[in-house]
Amino acid sequence: MLPTDFAALEPYGDWILENERDRYAKRLASSMEEMQAFYDAAFPLLEKAAAHLDEFVLHELPEAERNLLLLMFSLVNVSFPVEVWKQPRVPDSGAAYLDLVVEPRV
Amino acid sequence: MPHFAKPAAGSWTEQYPELGTGPVNYEDSIDPAYYEAEREAIFKRTWLNVGRVELLPKTGSYFTKELAVADTSLILVRGRDQQIRAFHNVCRHRGNKLVWNDYPGEEVKGTCRQFTCKYHAWRYDLAGDLTFVQQEEEFFGLDKGEYGLKSVRCEIWEGFVFVNLDPDAQPLAEYLGEMAKGLEGYPFHEMTEVFTYKAEVGSNWKLFIDAFAEFYHAPVLHLKQAVKGEADKLFTIGFEALHYELHSPHSMISSWGGMSPPKDLNMVKPVERVLRSGLFGPWDRPDIAGLDTLPAGLNPARHRAWGSDSFEFFPNMTLLVWAPGWYLTYHYWPTAVDKHVFEANLYFAPARTARERLAQELAAVTFKEYALQDGNTLEATQTMLRSRAVMDFPLNDQEILLRHLHKVVGDYVKEHADAAD
Ligand code: FES
Ligand SMILES: [Fe+2]
Numbered sequence: 440m441l442p443t444d445f446a447a448l449e450p451y452g453d454w455i456l457e458n459e460r461d462r463y464a465k466r467l468a469s470s471m472e473e474m475q476a477f478y479d480a481a482f483p484l485l486e487k488a489a490a491h492l493d494e495f496v497l498h499e500l501p502e503a504e505r506n507l508l509l510l511m512f513s514l515v516n517v518s519f520p521v522e523v524w525k526q527p528r529v530p531d532s533g534a535a536y537l538d539l540v541v542e543p544r545v
Numbered sequence: 546m547p548h549f550a551k552p553a554a555g556s557w558t559e560q561y562p563e564l565g566t567g568p569v570n571y572e573d574s575i576d577p578a579y580y581e582a583e584r585e586a587i588f589k590r591t592w593l594n595v596g597r598v599e600l601l602p603k604t605g606s607y608f609t610k611e612l613a614v615a616d617t618s619l620i621l622v623r624g625r626d627q628q629i630r631a632f633h634n635v636c637r638h639r640g641n642k643l644v645w646n647d648y649p650g651e652e653v654k655g656t657c658r659q660f661t662c663k664y665h666a667w668r669y670d671l672a673g674d675l676t677f678v679q680q681e682e683e684f685f686g687l688d689k690g691e692y693g694l695k696s697v698r699c700e701i702w703e704g705f706v707f708v709n710l711d712p713d714a715q716p717l718a719e720y721l722g723e724m725a726k727g728l729e730g731y732p733f734h735e736m737t738e739v740f741t742y743k744a745e746v747g748s749n750w751k752l753f754i755d756a757f758a759e760f761y762h763a764p765v766l767h768l769k770q771a772v773k774g775e776a777d778k779l780f781t782i783g784f785e786a787l788h789y790e791l792h793s794p795h796s797m798i799s800s801w802g803g804m805s806p807p808k809d810l811n812m813v814k815p816v817e818r819v820l821r822s823g824l825f826g827p828w829d830r831p832d833i834a835g836l837d838t839l840p841a842g843l844n845p846a847r848h849r850a851w852g853s854d855s856f857e858f859f860p861n862m863t864l865l866v867w868a869p870g871w872y873l874t875y876h877y878w879p880t881a882v883d884k885h886v887f888e889a890n891l892y893f894a895p896a897r898t899a900r901e902r903l904a905q906e907l908a909a910v911t912f913k914e915y916a917l918q919d920g921n922t923l924e925a926t927q928t929m930l931r932s933r934a935v936m937d938f939p940l941n942d943q944e945i946l947l948r949h950l951h952k953v954v955g956d957y958v959k960e961h962a963d964a965a966d
Contacts (some may be wrong), residue, residue, distance in 0.1 A: 459909075485819050492899030500899070509901050515907050519914055520786035523769060529914050530769060535921035537889075538915050541741035545902060 441510070442491060442503045445484060454513035455506045459539040462516045469526050471520065478521040481514045497545065499505045508545055549785050549801075549848075557789045564948050568937035573951060574749035575930050582883035585955060586961030587860050588614040591794075592700070592707040592720050594862045595621060599704070599737050600641045600654070601629055605671060606653035609634055609644050613886075614879040619697055620644050620660070624671040631699035631708045633675050636662040637692040643669070655785065660694075669694050689943070704734050724792040724856060728866075732835030736791055736871060736892040740909045743888050748923035749930075750861060750877040750885040751950060756919045757855065757863055757875060758946035760784045760800060766918055770824070770911075773803075775812045783908020788846035791943050794859035794953040796946045797843055802852015802868045822904035824911045825852060828903070830870040831894035856945060859953060870894065873912070883927050889916065 454477060459474045466474065467486050488511050495504055520527050573579050573807060580605045595610045600621075607622035618634035620643065636643045641664040646653050660669045661675065668677035673694035698709040700717035702725060707717050714720070730935040746753060756762065764779040771779060788799035805825035810818050817823040830836055843866055855865040863875040871893045878886040893907055896902035931934075940948045 441911045463913075482815065482819075483744050485816070489820075489900040489903060495899070497896060497899055500892055504899075508902070513908050515820070515903065516905075517815060518814065519910070522814045522816060523772075531766070531921060532917035533581060533921040533924070535744070535746070535917045536742045536922070537742045537887075537916055537920065539740060539909075539913070540743050541739055542900070542909075543738045543740070543893075543896070543905070 440503065441507050444491065445507055446477065448507075450512060451480060455466075455509045456513060457509065459512075459516070459542055462513050463539075466520065469517075469527060471526065474517045474520055474527070478514065478517055482518075485511060485514060494509065497530070500545070505545065509518055511529050521522065530532065547785065548782070551786055551942075556943050557786075558945045561791055561945075561949070564945070564952060565643070567875055568939045568953055569948055570932050570937050571715075571951075572936060573954060574751055574816075574910075575882065575933075576925070577882045579958065580749075580879070581645070582958045582962065583879075584614050586617075586957045587954065588612070588879070590709070590711045590714065590957075590961075591713065591860055592709045592717050593860075594705050594707050594858065594874070595631075596706050597704050597733075598629065598701060598706060599734075600706075603656065604659055605656045606654075607644070607657060607660075607778065609652050611650065611652055612710075612878070617710070618642060618645075619708060621699070621706060621708075622671055622693070624915070626672075627698060628672075629706060630671075630673060630700065631697040632694035635695065636664065636667055637675060637694065638662065638665055638667045638678075643694070647756060651750075667928065684755055687742075687807070703729060703731070721858065722792050722795065724790070724795045724842060725858070726798060727845075728840055728864075728885075729842075730835065730840045731843065731866065731872075732833055733872065733892070735831075735833040735835065736894050738893040738895045738905065740891040740905075740912075741888070742890075742913065744920060745880070746885055746887045746920045746923055748927040750879040751954065752923045752926055753875075753877050753885065753919070754857065754861070754863065755886055755944075755947045756923060757865075758798065758950065759855055759944045760786070760798070761941065761943040764923060767915055769916065772812065772814060781844070784943060786943060787848045787851060790845060791945075791949055793949070794957075795857060796949050797845075797854055797856045798946055799848070799854045800852050801848070801850040803850065803866075804842060805852065805869050816907060820900075820904050820907045822907040824908070824915065826867045826869045826871045826908045827901065827904035828869060832897075833870070833894045836870045845900075855952065859950075871908070887916075887920065 552560050567696055601623040604625050610619045620632045620634045623629050634643050642649050643660050643662055666679045670676050675689045675692045761784050770777050786798050786800055790797050806828040807813050821828040843854050854868045861877045866872045873891045876888045893905050
């Protein structure tokens with residue numbers, strides 16, 4: 440599912456999601472423990488992942504590489520709860536929502 | 546202690562004596578009758594931006610725009626002659642909505658050769674002409690030439706498509722005036738990678754403009770977004786703009802940009818350090834022409850610490866240009882006195898590498914975290930304004946754009962009412 444060098448992230452494969460709506464929904468549905476575990480495994484590999492992906496043409500990524508990129512999008516999404524909020528939701532955001540209806544294709 | 550110089554008049558606000566410095570009344574955000582007046586005096590008469598030319602890339606590309614505030618829906622379409630035109634989305638036979646999918650209230654987009662009405666199959670070409678009438682011989686001397694789609698004024702500025710429901714309105718360029726002129730030449734057309742956000746917000750449309758037209762709230766409402774030491778510092782310093790400018794009915798605020806990149810990497814979150822990006826956008830400028838020399842309207846104070854300029858194009862468009870080379874737009878589409886659809890678009894130069902794409906993703910995700918806090922706060926504000934317990938509010942010098950917005954809205958409403966007398 441992922442490039443061999445990133446096999447350590449295979450257990451977090453359910454964070455490989457096609458769009459922001461799904462990533463954000465999964466974040467809201469996850470516990471802090473779950474997100475912390477994903478973050479602790481993925482964050483140390485972020486720089487290495489970026490370097491690896493940059494060896495490919497962005498819009499022609501092989502499937503494993505594309506999965507890695509989508510996984511790193513999820514890491515970006517959970518970085519807020521983990522690094523600052525200490526909770527899945529944005530504080531003081533109540534019932535407010537903001538849907539990403541168009542996003543660039545990868 | 547001030548960090549940036551103010552005008553000789555002593556304050557930004559006092560440069561414009563017509564604004565006054567007294568408390569501002571917010572009845573204009575809760576009174577249903579006032580909202581009705583705004584619809585007539587403002588939204589049916591001013592130039593409204595409905596998107597960019599990139600949304601209509603080729604012959605037959607179209608999209609619809611719901612304008613609840615003006616009780617209509619529009620079709621925007623690129624014709625065979627490459628002209629972009631706007632029409633009321635209404636069939637000339639018996640008034641069915643011409644272009645829609647399953648749900649009449651939802652906006653749609655696509656490409657077509659002609660528009661065919663779902664009801665009795667009347668057809669219109671891309672220039673709006675009626676080309677086919679089902680069982681035409683049953684009608685009574687019907688002249689198809691007289692039953693084309695009702696057109697709407699449509700003009701383009703720097704790739705931004707504007708419409709105006711008033712056939713007698715002044716030309717777009719004239720309406721946008723000096724402030725827009727100063728932005729001409731910025732490479733908007735190179736920034737074609739788009740993130741589009743939408744939400745319905747339970748507040749008057751002006752309250753959301755208020756929230757984005759001042760940054761006085763940023764170190765407070767968004768305090769927890771920064772790392773701890775940095776948040777404390779920001780809170781103590783507060784916010785001061787580099788520059789404000791009013792070209793009524795439009796206005797702008799120019800701000801510093803110390804976070805892109807930050808002086809000290811410890812100022813920002815770990816993910817920002819790795820991806821070199823954050824609220825202010827990717828720290829590394831995209832490799833496109835037009836960013837080395839900026840048009841005169843950007844960074845009008847010519848300040849070294851410049852980070853962003855936010856333009857309020859009256860009535861409902863914010864255009865925010867960031868120093869690192871990307872921009873965003875906000876639109877606030879009223880649906881009721883206490884409700885509007887908020888739309889935000891983030892525009893980047895297309896990413897060439899995964900690393901660039903990840904930097905954009907972080908900027909986009911960060912934007913959303915902030916905007917959620919803003920949107921939610923507005924609903925709290927709206928409910929309390931409705932109590933009418935307090936109606937007059939003291940606006941400070943960093944809130945000059947709000948003072949100006951509410952005054953301009955008031956002037957339009959009054960002028961329209963006076964003309965009707
Ligand atoms: S209403 Fe459109 S064809 Fe009859
Ligand atoms: Fe804000």
